[in-house]
Amino acid sequence: MSGLSTKRLMKELADIQSKGTPEGIILLSADSMEEWVFLISVLGEETIYKGETFALRMKFGNRYPIDVPEVTFLANEQYQPPLHPHVYSNGHICASILGNEWSPVLNAVAICITMQSMLASNKKKERPEGNDRYVRTAPSNPKLTRWHYDDDTV
């Protein structure tokens, strides 16, 4: 099944190139069919993230899209993960779409849109409870964390 992810990602890439991405979402790099980086900003005047841009990295395994990709906000000199109650300071994200509600019909842009709307609906800039403890012990791959999705609406 090694061809599964490649064919699908080529198609997603072709769609992005021909039709573009939704506003506020830019494909920064897609050098391989294994790792893409998108830039995400929240539109409008209402948002608490006005003027901020975040980098969302996706790593695709060869079972993508049956398996959910590994998705994190980049945390480096250039980009910082958004201050959000579901985003840890190491860039890990707790969102059901990246866990038990992932569906193979979703795609990279759909993940970006979800992240964008997750940021757009947030009113309070804060880290998740227990951020420090989690970051200290977290595996590098967030998919190995057993997330508990209590309230996705935040």
Add this chain to the structure above:
Amino acid sequence: MSSDGDNDDFLYEDEYDDGFDQDEEIDIDSTSEPDVYDAMSPAIEEAPQKKPYDVSWKVKTLQEIIDMQNKEISKVQALLEVPSSSAAILLRHYVWNSEKLQEQFWNDPSQALEEAGLSPSSSPTARTTALPPSPTKRSNRSLRPGPSSLLKRTRSTQPTGPFECPICCMEYDYSSTYSMGCDHRFCKDCWIEYLSGKIKGEGESAKIQCMESGCKRIVREEVIDDLVTKDISKRYHNLLNAAFVADSPTLRWCPHPNCEYIIECSQAPTRMLNQLVPTVECKCGNDLCFGCGYAASHRPVLCRIVRLWEKKCADDSETANWLQANTKECSKCQSTIEKNGGCNHMTCKKCKYEFCWVCMGPWSEHGTSWYQCNRYDEKSGIDARDTQAKSRASLERYLHYFNRWANHEHSAKLDAEFYQKTEKKMEQMQNSGNLSWIEVQFAKQAVDAVIKARITLKWSYCMAFYLKRNNMTELFEDNQRDLERAVENLGYLLEQNISDTDSIAKLRQDITNQAAYVQKRHDILMDDTLRGYLERRWEFTVDT
């Protein structure tokens, strides 16, 4: 038992037409080899009076568990007039509570079907070409992306021309695709990959949903069997059966390695576990606790107390390691002594000093005065003046009980050796003492009694650790001490060397008597403790 009554209905229904199971329906006191009892002494045919703290149980095979489910499925299928795979999905959704299922179903059939993942209209996205806006799921609404035209799906309502699978983006003939009642069509390769991953990778079975985002449609058994490989289908059915057993409060897998039997017991629901210790015996020959799944008898201790104790022992494992060391020094000559038998009466090979392995005190004190080795002297703790002394006193108190618990645990590990040694002795007696095979069986029976009593004693120290200090507890510790002494004496007798025929006859008499006494003391401790729960006699320092 009312809250479990619903389940009992179907789980017990087929008991009466199943003659094979009849002799499983016996109480704990006579579980072993009922056939032998019947053959040897017809008097025992009338089963002994069941003790109020004992439970009845049955041992089921996997096939019987499968039959149980099928029977229930066909009943629901006939009653609700739905296909059998729908009946199965409905039952699993309602956790095999068929009364509740029927109630909900007749109240609102389409809602019952939808909740279980069966209604064709359960997917809000079935008629759209957009990516997953999931309007019915309030909590996810803000998370869901809006309509996007990235991956247009060919509608299955137009089965002409090639079909492009929205997952792998390859073109297929319609015959190589599949969609459920929800009309979400994907290629069979993607279905296979998805289902195999769910079953093999994530161990899912009854709750595997449609691949479409937000669609709650459950994939039917026969669809899965049809698509995945034989191995994965087998694993899928194992998972379904495991879920059935796990969901049923009256069933439990035997925890012993390689055993595939399932125990059925309706008399030990969770809420009874503060007064019952439901030890049962599996057909594999091993005991287990039906209440908590502990892979041995932990009588007379309540499941919850066992859990607390195990956690405490794990937390204090460093102390435990230090204590579990199997060597000690002779307190007189300091030479190292290794414990290799079950008896606590030790004699230093070097200086002949006789002492007790548990408290290291001279054995003579144990022989003449009462055996004081079982009870922790709380008075020394009362004198504690500052907190440090208090915490030391509390550690010492724990160590006192743990030490005795671990000592019996350690002895139990030497069981095989104990049997071997005894067998050798039995041979010896047959050769030199002119005793027949049957005449030397007393030794094996004595070892059986010692081992059984040691397990009970081991747990009795866990119990004593959590008991409040009061008169009842003193009586408990008196019984414990009496059994401890009886076991020690019998262990000591069993370690004696045989010299001549006369001494064999005497030893045989002594061992037989002492073994009977151990059995008696054991039964007294067990019976009194287990009855004590029902009579609410025991007060613990923790919640039960």
